[in-house]
Amino acid sequence: MSDLDPALRRQGFTLIEVIVALLIFGLAFAVVARIIQTGVLQSGRAEAMTRATLLARSQLARIGVDVPVAEGELDGEAGEGFHWQIVIRPAVLEGDRGDQTDGSNQQPKILPYQVEVTVAWGAGGPAEAVTLTSLRLAAAEPAR
Secondary structure (H helix, E strand, O other), X not given: OOOOOHHHHOOOOXXXXXXXXXXXXXXHHHHHHHHHHHHHHHHHHHHHHHHHHHHHHHXXXXXXXXXXXXXXXXXXXXXXXXXXXXXXXXXXXXXXXXXXXXXXXXXXXEEEEEEEEEEEEOOOOOOEEEEEEEEEEEEOOXXX
């Protein structure tokens, strides 16, 4: 073997060079796989957040139509792990002086209510949630 020309002996790769190349390829593949996995997980989370927001907006639109504007709580399941809750309570507005009276008595004609809709979801119990808050006006019930 020693009588071979040195140029002919260097035509192939050594075992160490092949192992180093495979190690670099393996590390690069692991990094790319992790990036793809993170992207898929974030995409799923964004989809769930969008669905929860649309469900919360839908529940908020029901207030005053299907659900009366009155103090109280409602909740329910929307399927696929989504749970919604509506909380309606009287709102206290900044600078509220009771100016909504008709002059004959001190009972306000219109009362503001704070409506809070929360949609929660997650595996093994609600782990994430979206909450939307709005104000709704309702006619005051006449004094008895």
